[in-house]
Amino acid sequence: MDENGIRTDGRRWDELRPLKIEVGVVKNADGSALIEWGKNKIIAAVYGPKEMHPKHLELADRAFLKCRYHMAPFSVDERKNPAPSRREIEISKVIREALQPALFLEDYPRTAIQIYVEVLQSDGGSRVAGITASALALADAGINMRDLVVGCAVGKVDGKIVLDLNDTEDKEGSGDLPYAFMPNLNQVTLLQMDGLFTFDEFKQALELAKVGGMKVYKLQREALLRKYFSGGGPETSTGSAEMMEEA
Amino acid sequence: MIPGDVIVTGDYRPGMYVQRRGSDMVALRVGLAEIVRNDVKVIPLSGAYIPRAEDMVVGKVVNVTGYGWEADINSCFVGYLPGQFVFGRDFSPSTHDLTTRFTVGDLMLAKIEAFDRTRDPQLSIRGPGLGKIPQGEIVKMTPMKIPRLIGRKGYMINMIAEFSACEIKVGQNGVVVVDGPAEGVRKAVQAIELIEQEAHTADLTTKVQQLLGAPVGPAPAAGPENSGEQ
Structure with a gap:
């Protein structure tokens, strides 16, 4: 960060990177989304609910949620071995656990829901981008959900709390704090912390993550509405149903 | 409506894909909200087929x-x-x-x-x-769009059957079997594909009527409770 508070990529401390989201990009999947967040390019695809394989792992009272976060070999500067690394296994787990509270898994007993998060191009904050995209893919797949889930990261660079770290800041900075929450319920589903924060810094970071997350949620919403309600047709009928109710 | 959206607030009864949170009625699916008197429900626009008795x-x-x-x-x-x-x-x-x-x-x-x-x-x-x-052409549709194919009291499906001279069997699981003369089957399949693509548009009946060469006219009188139907 320079003396004017401008970051390596020209942003101020409270600015997000450019964010673009599209829903329904994978035709074969039941639900999918593509997110371009800074230099991140991530596709999330959801299959299911479908029959559970292997059969002995199925759960009698709810669906089994499977999640795979994977980075393509060409997603980073130096070729990445496509075999799942320690880091990818961890991120698969945290994405799964960040999404699970939003889902009504008990509505789909004895089935499996599979989420694939494929990183085509990687930048900082890919787990929160993955969560944001997966939540949309799940909604697109028509799985009952309490709320969408939004991810957003905050970090500490040169002793200052900044929103939405990029790759350089992630590596050079002194800490980062990925955060995911359900915006309407105001419940946290993922909170990780790397590096050292004082308690005041932590509180400030959490506040900032919420503010940033709400900005992301706005774009996430728009992306979903764009796929289903562009052209005005159904939304007006929603409106008219409500108007008739009032009449 | 998308999951998490508050449809209305007040004294209502939550129906399909709606959950009550305090006095808020919250949608659980991507779809259209429908309010009839006190009942609130969401007509989903996506999703896999989940069996229900009597389907x-x-x-x-x-x-x-x-x-x-x-x-x-x-x-x-x-x-x-x-x-x-x-x-x-x-x-x-x-x-x-x-x-x-x-x-x-x-x-x-x-x-x-x-x-x-x-x-x-x-x-x-x-x-x-x-x-x-015994025989027929299988067409798969999004299960959530089957109500559009059937139409109000079977109006749409009967019209397609009549003007294509085909027998059409519709499964609520999104599988449709069309049987009849080759030309008719072609027409019926086209009509079904049109409904699949344009299920959410307003003048769907007219578009299907034009495709089939049927007289273009309004569907039977619509009750207000069916405003989400077409």
Whole structure:
């Protein structure tokens, strides 16, 4: 960060990177989304609910949620071995656990829901981008959900709390704090912390993550509405149903 | 509506895909909200087929077991048709040969007799029009769009059947079988594909009427409670 508070990529401390989201990009999947967040390019695809394989792992009272976060070999500067690394296994787990509270898994007993998060191009904050995209893919797949889930990261660079770290800041900075929450319920589903924060810094970071997350949620919403309600047709009928109710 | 959206606030009853949170009615699916008096529901626009009792489905036999048939009903659950439902109460696997009625690969129009969370859906072929489907062209649709294909009181599907001179069997699981003269089948399939693509548009009936060469006119009088239908 320079003396004017401008970051390596020209942003101020409270600015997000450019964010673009599209829903329904994978035709074969039941639900999918593509997110371009800074230099991140991530596709999330959801299959299911479908029959559970292997059969002995199925759960009698709810669906089994499977999640795979994977980075393509060409997603980073130096070729990445496509075999799942320690880091990818961890991120698969945290994405799964960040999404699970939003889902009504008990509505789909004895089935499996599979989420694939494929990183085509990687930048900082890919787990929160993955969560944001997966939540949309799940909604697109028509799985009952309490709320969408939004991810957003905050970090500490040169002793200052900044929103939405990029790759350089992630590596050079002194800490980062990925955060995911359900915006309407105001419940946290993922909170990780790397590096050292004082308690005041932590509180400030959490506040900032919420503010940033709400900005992301706005774009996430728009992306979903764009796929289903562009052209005005159904939304007006929603409106008219409500108007008739009032009449 | 998208998951998490508050549809209305106040004294309402939550219906399908709606949850009450305090006094807020919250949507659980991507879809259209519908409020009729006190009942709030969401008509979903996406999603896989989840069986419900009394649904009509088109199933394909995938396995013949000792006591019945297993059918793929385009869902995460396998439909099961017990031998008793076909041969009657005195069915016994030693005296009756199950393959004389259905073998692997056969299509059937069946009703979901019972379905609960603990066991796979049970099928039945007792009822008018139910049973084996000997031939026809299979068209798959998004299950959530089947109500558009059927239309108000079957208006749409009857119109397509009439103007294509075809017999059309519609499964609520999103599988449709069309049978009739080649030209008619082509027309009917086109109409079904049109509905698949434009299910959410307002003047769907007119578009289908134009495609079929049917007289263009309004569908039968719409009640306000059906405003989400077309």
